[in-house]
Every structure is written in structure tokens, then in C-alpha cells.
Amino acid sequence: MTTTAPAAAPGRTATLRVTKGHGTQNDFVLLDDRDAALDLTPELVRALADRRAGVGGDGVIRVVPSTALPEGADVLAVEPAAAWFMDYRNADGSVAEMCGNGVRVFARFLEQLGLWDGAGELPVGTRAGVVRLRRVPAPDGTRWYAADMGRWHLPGGQRAADDGFDSEVEVAGLDVARPALSVDLGNPHTVIALRDEDELRAVDLTRAPQVSPLPPHGTNVELVVPLGESTDADGRTVGRVRMRVHERGVGETRSCGTGACAAALAVRTWAGAGAPDVWFVEVPGGTVRVTSLPDGHVELAGPAVLVADGSVDLAAIGA
Numbered sequence: 001m002t003t004t005a006p007a008a009a010p011g012r013t014a015t016l017r018v019t020k021g022h023g024t025q026n027d028f029v030l031l032d033d034r035d036a037a038l039d040l041t042p043e044l045v046r047a048l049a050d051r052r053a054g055v056g057g058d059g060v061i062r063v064v065p066s067t068a069l070p071e072g073a074d075v076l077a078v079e080p081a082a083a084w085f086m087d088y089r090n091a092d093g094s095v096a097e098m099c100g101n102g103v104r105v106f107a108r109f110l111e112q113l114g115l116w117d118g119a120g121e122l123p124v125g126t127r128a129g130v131v132r133l134r135r136v137p138a139p140d141g142t143r144w145y146a147a148d149m150g151r152w153h154l155p156g157g158q159r160a161a162d163d164g165f166d167s168e169v170e171v172a173g174l175d176v177a178r179p180a181l182s183v184d185l186g187n188p189h190t191v192i193a194l195r196d197e198d199e200l201r202a203v204d205l206t207r208a209p210q211v212s213p214l215p216p217h218g219t220n221v222e223l224v225v226p227l228g229e230s231t232d233a234d235g236r237t238v239g240r241v242r243m244r245v246h247e248r249g250v251g252e253t254r255s256c257g258t259g260a261c262a263a264a265l266a267v268r269t270w271a272g273a274g275a276p277d278v279w280f281v282e283v284p285g286g287t288v289r290v291t292s293l294p295d296g297h298v299e300l301a302g303p304a305v306l307v308a309d310g311s312v313d314l315a316a317i318g319a
């Protein structure tokens with residue numbers, strides 16, 4: 001069903017309507033392709049995501065009917081109501097299975113487009129399966145979006161759960177390689193704990209961390225510092241962690257939603273029995289809440305903000 005990129009009529013410039021949005025400053029170029037008419041090539045993604053010559057973003061997100069993609073058909077077989085599919089691309093043009101901040105911004109974009117009324121639950125198709133979203137109040141009373149991200153798992157199995165580690169990561173600025181835990185959120189993550197916030201500030205993420213063994217499709221790397229536990233307004237014990245992240249296909253970003261889930265779940269695994277189910281993850285771009293659900297699912301809640309709508313001259317961005 002995919003056709004070609006918008007072609008310019010003779011004497012006219014080909015343009016593409018775009019919206020810019022972010023979730024805790026993990027930022028995205030959003031495309032309304034409800035007619036499945038756009039050929040979203042890696043070159044077009046890179047041109048749109050370019051922060052100097054393009055619009056700029058950590059990723060590009062296309063709204064497309066689930067019926068238009070083979071991966072969407074798989075989703076519809078499980079959840080016929082998942083009409084819209086989040087086609088997620090990293091800034092380098094690669095395809096990613098999932099994006100936790102992106103899927104909240106996707107829901108906000110569907111609201112703006114009039115494709116979701118914001119009531120009840122919104123099932124969204126993704127390459128990692130169905131994600132279910134709803135609007136929830138944020139701790140400060142503003143609006144957040146909560147996404148049931150589905151089942152997570154430790155690819156290293158029971159041994160990794162027992163030992164707490166299954167790999168190691170070398171990071172520029174750290175003296176020695178650190179033991180790491182792999183966490184699968186539909187996309188791959190590798191989490192290491194650092195000693196304290198000074199150490200977290202000091203690491204150099206302009207170079208990709210070296211993960212051994214490297215998972216077959218690469219990985220996102222989260223560096224975390226546990227900040228302790230407290231009691232929230234409802235009397236629940238909640239954990240808090242600070243995180244920096246190096247994203248596969250992007251580089252260091254100011255937030256990563258699936259990365260926040262991986263970080264919280266790793267710290268919870270390391271803490272052992274009795275650890276809190278609810279974690280606030282502080283990233284350079286803000287704070288998200290991660291909740292371990294009883295059915296083996298994980299919920300990610302946080303803001304989703306749209307900041308601009310516009311029109312891109314495809315020739316001018318070299319696409």
C-alpha cells in the first residue's frame with residue numbers, strides 16, 4: 001500500500017506536513033500518514049531528524065493504519081481495535097521495535113488529529129505488539145499518559161535474575177568495565193549501576209558504550225544511580241533512580257521511556273524481594289513513572305507534548 005514520497009507538481013515544491021513533539025525531551029518528528037501514501041526511506045528519516053539541516057529529533061514517528069503494514073496485520077490478529085500503528089525510526093534511519101516516550105507522544109498526536117477522543121483506552125500497534133494508553137493525572141495535577149508496555153523479560157533468564165548480571169559494559173570516563181543486566185522491553189536494553197551522581201555526571205556518552213557480549217541487534221545502554229525509597233501521598237513505598245542513556249541509532253538522548261523501564265526493572269531486580277513496584281526515573285529531560293504490574297507487564301507514565309506544526313520543503317532538506 002506504500003507508494004512514493006510526495007512528488008512536486010511541475011513548478012511546485014514538494015512539501016511534507018510535520019509536527020514536532022517530545023516526551024521528557026526525547027523529541028520526535030511526527031508524520032500523519034493516515035492514507036499510507038508515504039515512502040518513509042532511511043534517507044528521508046535522516047534528513048528530517050537532522051538537527052541543523054532538517055527539523056531535528058531523536059526519532060521519526062509515522063501514524064499509519066495497522067492494515068497498511070505486515071507488522072500491523074500481526075497486531076490486528078491480537079487486537080482488532082488497534083487501528084493505528086506507530087512506525088518508529090531512529091534518527092540514523094534504522095527501524096526500532098518500540099519507543100516508550102514516542103508512544104505517549106503518538107497518542108497525543110492522534111488526539112490532535114481527531115483520531116482519538118482521549119477517553120478510555122487506546123490500543124496502538126507497534127513492532128513489539130499492542131501498547132495500551134490512557135490519560136492519567138500527573139503527580140503535579142497536569143496531564144500524563146500511561147502506557148501498558150506489555151510483558152518485559154530478562155533475556156539472560158533465571159541465571160541473570162539470580163546473579164543480577166549477564167554482560168559487561170565499558171564506558172568512556174569510567175575506570176573499569178561494569179557488570180550489566182540485559183532487559184527486553186520489546187527493544188533491547190543493557191543497564192549498569194554507577195557509584196554516585198558525580199560518576200554519572202562524569203561519563204562521556206559522546207562515544208557508544210562497548211557492551212560484551214553485544215546482543216544480535218545492538219542495544220540501548222542505561223547508566224543508573226539508585227536514589228533510595230520514600231513514601232508517596234497514597235502511602236506507597238516508591239523508588240527513585242537517576243539515569244543517563246545512550247540510545248541505539250541515536251546517541252545520548254535526554255530521555256528514553258523504554259530505557260527508564262529497563263533501568264527501574266534492573267534496580268528492582270538488584271534490590272530483591274520486597275522492592276517497590278513503583279519507581280520514578282529522573283532523566284536530564286524530566287521525570288517518568290515506571291510501575292511493575294502484577295501480570296508481568298510494565299506501565300510507563302509521563303508527559304507528551306506537541307510543540308509545533310509545519311511544512312517541510314523536501315528539496316531544501318535534501319530529501
Ligand SMILES: N[C@@H](CCC[C@H](N)C(=O)O)C(=O)O
Binds near residue numbers: 059100255256258
Ligand atoms: N527513545 C525511545 C527508544 C527509541 C528506540 C531505541 N533507540 C532503539 O533503537 O531501541 C524510548 O523512549 O523508549
